[in-house]
Amino acid sequence: MKLGSMAWRIPLGILGGGLGLWAFPTENFWIIAPLIPAVILIATLGLGFWKATLVGFIAGQAFYISHIEWISLYLGPVPLIGLSTLCSIPFALGSGLTAWLHARKRPKGLGVIRFAFAAAGIWTLKEWVANNFPYGGFPWSRLAMTQSDSFFANWVYWGGLSLLSFVIALLGSLIALAILNGKKLKSRGRLAMVGVVGLSVLVPLITPIGITTQAAGTLKVAAVQGNANAGLFSNLERGTILQNHLDATELVFKNFPDEKIDLLVWPENASDLDPSRSEFARDKISELADRIDAPFVFGTITQRGGESFNSTILWEPGIGPTDFYDKQVPVPFAEYVPDREFWRALAPDLVDLVPGGFSFGTRDGIFEISQGFVGSLICFEIAEDSIPRTLTAQGARLILSQTNNADFGYSDETFQQAAIARLRAIETGRTVVNISTVGLSVIYLPDGKILDELTWYTPAVMVQDVPLYDGLTPATTVGLWFDLLNALLVALSVGAGFARVRKR
Template sequence: MGGNESAFSLPLWASVLVAAGAGAILDAGFPDRDWWFLAPLGVALMLVALLGRSLGTGLLVGLVAGLSFWLIHIYWITLYLGLVPWFALGGLQSLFFGLGLGLTALVLRHGPRLWPSVWGRVGLVPVIVAGLWTAREAISAVWPYGGFAWGRVALSQSESPFGSLVAWVGLSGLSFILVWLSALAVQLLREPDLAHTLRAAVAVGAVALVLAIPAWPTLPSGTTRLAAVQGNADAGLFAEYSPGQILQDHTSATLPLIGESVDFVVWPENASDIDPTRSAAAAQVLDYISTEMDAPLITGTITQPEDTYFNSSLLWEAGRGAVDVYDKVHPVPFAEYMPDRAFWRPFAPELIDLIARDYGIGTRDNVFNIDGVLAGIAICFDIADDQLVQEMIDSGAQLILAQTNNADFGHTDESVQQLAIARLRAIQTGRTVVNISTVGSSAIITPNGDTLDSLPTFTAGAMVQTVPLSDTITPAMVAGRATEWLLSGLGLAGLALCLGAARRHRR
């Protein structure tokens, strides 16, 4: 191909159509469909749509791909919140998507000129493309307002053969690998001078090499027996219930367990709709459960220690009350608090005013010591936050309790998307993850990603299981965010070189 920008390029209208279809195909790789093999195909089609594109047309193609993916992927927002928040969040994420793919178009256009040898093009261009994708995911996961760490390509692979790689490279590393394989396939198609058999051998060899990496062995350091209770409580944002009803639902679902020998009981986020630290009646209920089960109780509730509300998880012991508290560190913007309320309110005053109570940002650590068992605590979207997961493992967590309230999202894909994140976190950290919801999807995931137990959605019940504990530190947790920085840095450095090549070409 030499100095040619591309051996293949679609007309702009065709690129836009391919990008729109590619976004839908990428979404189909995620739960609920969970056709994981479609995720890298969707990425590859997006890259095909970018071939021969300039920055401007690449931005357009990327924006179309982003809108197609995001508006399908988070359609669950519309169930209670309507179209405006759906378009707002989907539009913001699509802007990130568009910018990332627009810059990727420059790499696909000028990279082959910068690295003119066949193996330079095949070896380096896919790495730069994958690095840019990783950088875009990394930025949108933390910015603005703490970011939205949803929809990363890696999250489509919770049930795939590639899923075990997260123990080695983390979520960002897995996204990099999947996009690299997609970009490699596209780049090989652009190399007509290579024999068909050689191109196929390189593509198949790359996939085989990745899949040959063995799962990281997780050695148990002990066991604990727990009861995780799903109360099937109507705990949605706009649900109508009498005070104490959600607490009663979880109490009723726990009473049949009396007589079971467990080390602790865990309830979901918001399982006590009355703050037991301020209500003697609610405290008596928790004392009763803890006494009858002869075990501590971990429950979610809304606390107000002074003038600030917190979405909290309590470690409750009969007669002692809340012996430890975790306040959610990453409350969800535009849902649990309204950032820059005065600025945003004129755009949609009725929607903004729905968020009448702003939750504070917690400052406590996210690990409970439950009679010697160190449990990492994640409240709802906390499980998607890389830094919070890193902190609980650094603090010695031997298992993870992921408490959530999915009642707002009904039978949509949101709860299974969140469960997929929990499954990947189990593999990544080498820890049992107990994903317990008010309504589902609730499951206990072992460190190798298997489902030990689960509950039907919108059904009251409990999971009582003896689960492994672990002190194993996986390579992903040793490296932490350094993997993300390294891979993103490769992409950005390659982009800078391509921008330099573009300027020289224009001159």
């Protein structure tokens, strides 16, 4: 079989991308995650730039469609294919660039290790590009997400999700190069490979989680899952979702009558009536805050100055609303439509499903209560690197991740979002309260362990003494610099490749 034959490379690329179906939650076979970049590398190395780009594009489509099929649950295949196509462009270019770099100088000896690092860097860079462009990108589908249940997750403590993706891509690159080079590898190269793999495994196993953070007491948190039909296309009578959460909160008084609650938390969109515009909602929320006798944080849709916001409100007993946070990164094509006229010309029925759209928030998500600062973020913002890190740097001792998963049910989306929340807990050194309208509602400790979890699609509450923490982890101080350094190293590798071309 010819080395350049596309007849076996394209199916192999599809296989490599399709492994995402089993590597990502819910299947969550984390141990096979390195095989994704490994198989795609085997399918593309030996090809020229454009052929490798083509194989990489097809592999990218298989990769994204296999594990984000939940996007098509309510809107059909068009948004799924559109998103997978956009994300597959940097995926494809990364594959082409890696193959081009390999062809400039076939790695031998220790050069195999250098190329493996370059390939891992390119993979991590193409993740960063897809996560940021266009329209803020799609901050999902990172190799790091496959590792929330594995010991490799501790890598995020040192450098965030990008570092963990880099490590998994590095292991995959080494697997591919070991297969392709086979007996050509000399003892020094094999020894170096074993050393890199050993360090990749050893570092997370011996990571002393918490050495740079300090315990700062506990907070008695009551987090309420209202089991509300709060989906995008739900057509309930106004006030129904608010009533769901009021009814579920009664479980706090019924099941924990002797507990002194320090903070009551409802999820995103928990009140379908804005208390600033609805006297009914204002009276009900004020009454509940006075009964619980504690600060109360809940999600609702607000309007100010002719704009709409996806908001979280801090409500103090006996006072009322004292602070609020507006979602800083609304989801494009779900919570707003960028370049509406252009996209409406292509898919008017789909674009018209989002008639208005939310504006971008500009306030921080820091709420001050008697026990210190609490950080709030909304739904998919848990996947944005900058937001949890910023909350931690601003002094948040606890992170509230309020979400509405009613549109996604038991699909992979909910498990994938929870996986990110667990990784964020390790990364930031903070307890993360992931509270949903329907599930998955869970409290993650800074070592990734579960403090409490609720049964799906039931009205339920979590009442726990939640640990608070001060201090910063290495990831919250150097995480941003890792992405910058990685991009610089990729640029240097590509520059060296061009230099070899000119020399020849």
